[in-house]
Amino acid sequence: MASYPIWNNVAACIYKSGKSWGAREQSEVDVVVGTSPQNSHSFVSHKTTHRKHKDGSQEFRFYVDGEVVKTAYVIDKEIKFQTES
Numbered sequence: 001m002a003s004y005p006i007w008n009n010v011a012a013c014i015y016k017s018g019k020s021w022g023a024r025e026q027s028e029v030d031v032v033v034g035t036s037p038q039n040s041h042s043f044v045s046h047k048t049t050h051r052k053h054k055d056g057s058q059e060f061r062f063y064v065d066g067e068v069v070k071t072a073y074v075i076d077k078e079i080k081f082q083t084e085s
Contacts, residue, residue, distance in 0.1 A: 005050040005058065025050055 004022020006031075011018050016019040016056035021027075028047040047063040071082045 005060070006048045023048075023050075 003076045004024060005023040006023040006025075006027045007020060008022070009018050009020045013024055022077045025047045026047060028045065032040040032042045038060040045063075045065055049063070051059045053059065057076075060074075061068050062070040068084050070084065073080045073082075
């Protein structure tokens with residue numbers, strides 16, 4: 001996990017155990033719903049971004065359908081969360 005600032009742990013009924021993957025700058029997931037590949041419809045998209053600033057701090061943003069819903073700042077190994085309203 002150390003080389004990926006964004007890490008995705010996935011739990012789903014089709015897996016016997018969790019699945020995961022990492023990302024360095026951004027991760028996007030599009031969720032579609034329906035009854036088959038031919039009858040699938042966009043439901044929701046979520047994205048997590050990571051930016052490292054010149055002062056060494058890091059900023060993470062979580063978006064749902066293109067809107068920022070939560071931000072986290074890591075400064076000197078301390079994390080501060082901000083929920084968007």
